Amino acid sequence: MSKKIVVTGLGATTPLGGTARESWDALLAGASGASTIEAEWVEQNQLPVTFAAQAKVPASEVLERVEAKRLDPGSQFALIAAREAWADAGLDEVVPERFGIDWATGIGGVWTLLDAWDTLRERGPRRVLPMTVPMLMPNAPAAAIEMALGARGGARTVVSACASSTESIANGYDHLQAGLADVIIAGGSEASIHPLPLAAFASMQALSKRNDDPASASRPYDATRDGFVLGEGGAAIVLETEEHALARGARIYAEVVGGAVTSDAYHITAPDPEGSAAARAMIAAIEGAGYSRNDVVHINAHATSTPVGDIAEYNALKHVFGAHLANVPVTASKASTGHLLGAAGGIEAIFTILALAERTAPPTINLHEQDAEIDLDVVRSPRALGDGDLLAISNSFGFGGHNAVVALKTY
Template structure:
């Protein structure tokens, strides 16, 4: 079995469009949530989101090419380019048949579909773009990255809702570990802050309605949480066999040592209220990693800021860690980012890589009112320095999909 390491990271997010900016703002506990100004929210119950700011697609791709890419593909390509460059990869170092892409999206090109549907109603079928389908289908992010880098190995787009990033990273880890690839670009992307998705999530009473104080709206584990905040972006990593990375003299950030996946088999949107599926995924991940619960130093929680979900995840962590649960810090990046849906796991993985590398745990902000059902150490409101070796990252999705990865600090 090959050891699998992370040699490159890339991010597009509400907290910044490069890793340094993203990480520094996470550590400072800044919120990336703001009032929506990208479309008219008159009549909407919810008017806030975690928006990607300062992203100029025309400058990155050229105006003609940008018009052929839905935003979820634009974000994925930009994050993948960062990760590729960060890993210092070059074609002459690679066997293209052993280079893969595992990047998924939960919703795909929803904005493009909405725009073309409006055009159909207004001007008729002759005006519909022939590029509609290839712009909106969820596999296109992986396809576009594969085309850009000449990746002739597997190009997959896992669709496991909000656990996509961890599913992609975990499945890529297993393929490299088994010898099926040398390098895989893996992660998730999403651009679903649209009128229709905002209305649907709001009507399902899933979203926070703190419209007048967006920075305080996402508050995982806090007693006054009232739902998640929808967000957008992409998080992408380069995974590589240790042998391949050492052979080309790559800088190594961290090692992937375990992956666990499960299904709640409970409800299409609600978490199992006792966190049983989450527990099974975490347990499987640490078993595959060959570690005991006592060796876990930090947990990056899924923690969307919903009443049932945060409580269930707390229960699952307590069951996994037992008596030491109260001593293991748990951080919730969504308190600052909002919920990036299919991009959430990739963004969390980038943050966990930096956490292990720097020995700093980003805070869970907006911890103001204690919930007796959420009684772990959530690193409240201020970052914390710590000696860290092993971190778990949790991602859970609609339909009961659970995916957990275990990362380990890489020591020469």
């Protein structure tokens, strides 16, 4: 028998704020998290892109120095977000064996890896830190959360590029449905604002080069969009079976009703321009939960602000919703947060959850001249979503042709 899976806790540290609530409030206010990178390594490496969407609150201001020293920045963001979500859910005691972690990252501990490589080359093998491998491994954030909160029901890690944390939420939903746990913390974290990823993304012409105006550089659906803005942070969601949540008197934000994962089998970086596999993921998430496509009243789109990516997603949306698409307000929140890669789907799921809980679709900033080929109802200012049961989806698509979608409903 299908179980109801509910959301009882939210946590985040993003370019918009140091908590989930601060990030949501800044999104509603139309803020941008992008700014010039004030670091010597930008000029030293002659980077063609000199800005990013950096975490609003540095992890060093939240974690104790001794704790932070043993964690890659990606794990630091994960721990901050997970602790906030745990506290927000009011979870004092959970049977450890019934408590699991479904986490995600797109790249892993890139700062640790490349710093260690520099140390090896410049100072020799004896100076490489013994904690290097435990810090750089992609499952390190999940391990940090599991140890900090005492989860013994499994700590899994998804690495599927920019679809990663949406896939982790879908996995958490499945694991709860399968009876493997009563409580799961799902989400993702990323900390790759580093010279190498910046140079590499710029080399493939994926990044916006609006160095003179970072705040307006991420402009999904705009006719003048020229690439995404690299972001960083972490986002965590506490998922529980409804039975477990009600038994402890938990506050419930929303219900997760489905999730789906597909793959393009098309190209390592470019999306399938027809968006057929992305469309299948949306359909599976909606109809697998027992709903009609016409029930969807809000979409948080992947919408990275790349010329080809936004079009491909629009083609997928047309395939899924047809004429109903004109009735669905769409938010492209990467306009404000930048692209958090493996953490993007986590924060966007939180924004979708809060949109349902507060019945308000958040705005998309920096849309000045909408692309004539993208006929969407893009939310420009906070918009009421109405009464009754509301169904929404959050989309994430990643390099390698990874597609992940979660469907969420008011509770």
